[in-house]
Amino acid sequence: MSAGSIFAVTGLTKSFGEGETQTLVIKGIDLSMAAGEMAALLGPSGSGKSTLLTILGTLMRASGGTHTMLGVDLMHASEAQRTEFRSKNLGFVFQFHHLLPDLSALENVMMPAAAAAGRETRAMRQRATELLDAVGLADRREYRPAAMSGGQRQRVAVARALINNPVLVLADEPTGNLDRESADQVMDLIRSINQTMGSSFLISTHDEHIAAQCPRRIELLDGRIIRS
Amino acid sequence: MSPYALKLAIRHLLSHPGQTALLMAGVALGVSVFIFMSALIGGLATLLTLRTVGSIPHVVLERPDRDPAILSPGASARVVLQKDLSRRDQIAIWQPVLPIIEGTPGVTAISPQIRGSAFVERGQAVAPVGVIGVMPGKLSAIADIDAAIVDGSGSLPADGILIGSVLARDLGLRVGQVVRLSSDRARARSFRIGGIFTLGIASADRQAIYMNFTTARALFDLSTGISRIEIKVEPAIGAPGVAERLRRSTGLKATAWTEDNKQLFEGLDAQARTGTIIKVFSLVTIIVGIASAMLLSIVRRQSEIGIMRAMGASKGLVISIYVLEGSLIGLIGAIVGAAAAWLVLLPLPPVSQVSSGDLPIDRQQGDFLLAITLTTIAAMLASILPARRAARIDPVEAIGA
Ligand SMILES: Nc1ncnc2c1ncn2[C@@H]1O[C@H](COP(=O)(O)OP(=O)(O)OP(=O)(O)O)[C@@H](O)[C@H]1O
Ligand SMILES: [Mg+2]
Numbered sequence: 001m002s003a004g005s006i007f008a009v010t011g012l013t014k015s016f017g018e019g020e021t022q023t024l025v026i027k028g029i030d031l032s033m034a035a036g037e038m039a040a041l042l043g044p045s046g047s048g049k050s051t052l053l054t055i056l057g058t059l060m061r062a063s064g065g066t067h068t069m070l071g072v073d074l075m076h077a078s079e080a081q082r083t084e085f086r087s088k089n090l091g092f093v094f095q096f097h098h099l100l101p102d103l104s105a106l107e108n109v110m111m112p113a114a115a116a117a118g119r120e121t122r123a124m125r126q127r128a129t130e131l132l133d134a135v136g137l138a139d140r141r142e143y144r145p146a147a148m149s150g151g152q153r154q155r156v157a158v159a160r161a162l163i164n165n166p167v168l169v170l171a172d173e174p175t176g177n178l179d180r181e182s183a184d185q186v187m188d189l190i191r192s193i194n195q196t197m198g199s200s201f202l203i204s205t206h207d208e209h210i211a212a213q214c215p216r217r218i219e220l221l222d223g224r225i226i227r228s
Numbered sequence: 229m230s231p232y233a234l235k236l237a238i239r240h241l242l243s244h245p246g247q248t249a250l251l252m253a254g255v256a257l258g259v260s261v262f263i264f265m266s267a268l269i270g271g272l273a274t275l276l277t278l279r280t281v282g283s284i285p286h287v288v289l290e291r292p293d294r295d296p297a298i299l300s301p302g303a304s305a306r307v308v309l310q311k312d313l314s315r316r317d318q319i320a321i322w323q324p325v326l327p328i329i330e331g332t333p334g335v336t337a338i339s340p341q342i343r344g345s346a347f348v349e350r351g352q353a354v355a356p357v358g359v360i361g362v363m364p365g366k367l368s369a370i371a372d373i374d375a376a377i378v379d380g381s382g383s384l385p386a387d388g389i390l391i392g393s394v395l396a397r398d399l400g401l402r403v404g405q406v407v408r409l410s411s412d413r414a415r416a417r418s419f420r421i422g423g424i425f426t427l428g429i430a431s432a433d434r435q436a437i438y439m440n441f442t443t444a445r446a447l448f449d450l451s452t453g454i455s456r457i458e459i460k461v462e463p464a465i466g467a468p469g470v471a472e473r474l475r476r477s478t479g480l481k482a483t484a485w486t487e488d489n490k491q492l493f494e495g496l497d498a499q500a501r502t503g504t505i506i507k508v509f510s511l512v513t514i515i516v517g518i519a520s521a522m523l524l525s526i527v528r529r530q531s532e533i534g535i536m537r538a539m540g541a542s543k544g545l546v547i548s549i550y551v552l553e554g555s556l557i558g559l560i561g562a563i564v565g566a567a568a569a570w571l572v573l574l575p576l577p578p579v580s581q582v583s584s585g586d587l588p589i590d591r592q593q594g595d596f597l598l599a600i601t602l603t604t605i606a607a608m609l610a611s612i613l614p615a616r617r618a619a620r621i622d623p624v625e626a627i628g629a
């Protein structure tokens with residue numbers, strides 16, 4: 001792991017199933033990212049983009065290889081340690097917003113922080129308000145997800161990914177469900193956050209237009225990196 | 229149990245008001261069944277006990293038995309005590325015992341009595357009777373004879389007797405008539421019928437004759453002793469304890485009413501067990517209802533739970549949310565059900581005033597707090613399994629990332 005990199009995987013593999021039906025999906029990946037970097041993850045459907053993001057996000061364990069982040073050996077960490085690590089250092093944006101329907105926009109943004117602390121604090125509320133302002137939803141704080149548009153929901157989801165000041169935000173097709181205009185809004189937002197807050201972003205996408213907005217391009221094909 | 233878990237639990241409940249209300253109504257129904265059963269079974273027991281103990285003595289003191297007995301069993305030499313037939317079964321020295329009895333906690337009435345067997349003769353008709361000689365003013369100490377008089381009066385002059393209505397009918401006797409009584413001590417004299425009573429107890433109405441204590445003493449040839457001392461205690465169920473104290477303090481044979489009414493207690497016990505089974509079923513229904521409703525709601529909220537786990541929520545937090553949710557449904561439903569049961573039972577008369585045909589429901593025995601506590605615990609237990617299942621949800625599968 002070179003100096004300044006936040007995570008590194010080497011020889012990373014992932015297979016699903018047992019015996020006869022076992023299929024190797026990630027076939028030996030070496031990859032690292034620097035602090036503050038913003039990268040697009042491209043590849044045809046089924047090439048393993050979501051699987052790689054899920055492993056990097058500690059939501060799933062790799063089958064082989066090494067995985068370290070911020071000096072922590074995540075391959076061999078316990079499930080509880082990985083949960084805590086995830087809460088402190090990682091943020092997620094998914095193709096579907098997955099906001100909690102019973103909570104307001106502001107409460108949704110606070111959720112990852114409140115879940116870790118066991119309570120909602122004034123500081124969290126303050127930070128969540130700033131983030132909602134930053135994503136241009138200052139006037140939608142008290143709205144429930146059902147009362148917002150798809151693009152607005154996805155911007156709330158981006159704000160939520162940032163509440164714990166994550167070192168790395170993993171975004172799996174964050175604009176996949178949005179029209180061009182909303183997609184551009186979300187990408188503008190991610191880029192400005194990347195520049196102002198310094199969080200690294202790894203964004204999977206099928207969309208060359210989106211990829212073109214990212215300084216770095218990582219291409220996957222059939223479980224292998226063909227360009228990084 | 230973090231404040232955040234409580235907030236999310238309450239938020240979930242409020243977000244689905246219809247479902248929440250339905251679940252709580254189910255719990256409330258179960259709780260009111262529980263309380264209703266407690267009040268009914270308790271009320272029935274009270275009523276049966278009241279009816280049974282109302283007109284009988286609660287403790288009877290008699291001369292200790294001198295039955296044949298083997299002394300020091302197991303010893304190689306057998307020492308046998310033989311029944312002493314030379315003396316009458318009487319309490320010879322009884323006046324000094326009365327203050328001891330009066331000073332015993334729980335005792336509410338005392339009636340020293342002279343009892344004996346006699347025949348009533350009227351013309352050619354003869355009937356065996358049991359004579360009860362009571363002290364002046366003690367006529368109604370044990371059974372309320374005064375209130376049971378249907379003809380004549382309850383005063384007991386030296387030559388007056390009170391007879392039961394069945395005996396009166398059998399022998400064609402009326403108030404004011406004179407009958408002859410011959411005792412088993414071969415003494416006989418004539419009495420005027422001063423009153424006729426109906427206690428509603430067949431044996432008493434057929435065979436009991438009340439007379440003056442002093443007259444009875446003469447009729448049964450007792451110079452100083454008495455036959456027995458009958459005692460009422462409060463509460464009646466405390467009779468065995470009082471009997472035990474009196475046995476030790478007076479040296480007399482003390483028999484509590486409970487010993488002669490084993491069947492009543494077996495009946496009450498069976499009733500209580502039936503009630504317990506129904507109560508357990510109502511709790512089981514609550515558990516099954518809450519558990520299945522929570523399982524359904526967890527399946528529906530799978531992706532919400534997954535996203536929370538993905539965002540760093542611990543398994544403990546997820547478990548807390550759902551256990552709190554189930555417990556809140558249980559607690560609030562139980563309080564509502566208990567309050568409703570209280571209101572429904574409020575206008576019912578106390579068991580002692582229940583008219584026959586009505587259910588003797590005793591609100592005091594409704595076990596309201598127990599019902600609320602058990603239901604809340606049941607609801608909490610019911611939600612543990614679904615909650616653990618929620619905590620095991622794999623974020624990756626749930627999110628479909
Ligand atoms: N849980 C699983 N069990 C078995 N196979 C799986 C599982 N998850 C993913 N796969 C397989 O792994 C391969 C890569 O899937 P993945 O979702 O990572 O692709 P992707 O690059 O994200 O595709 P897309 O662009 O369509 O989202 C696919 O062939 C998929 O069938
Ligand atoms: Mg994918």
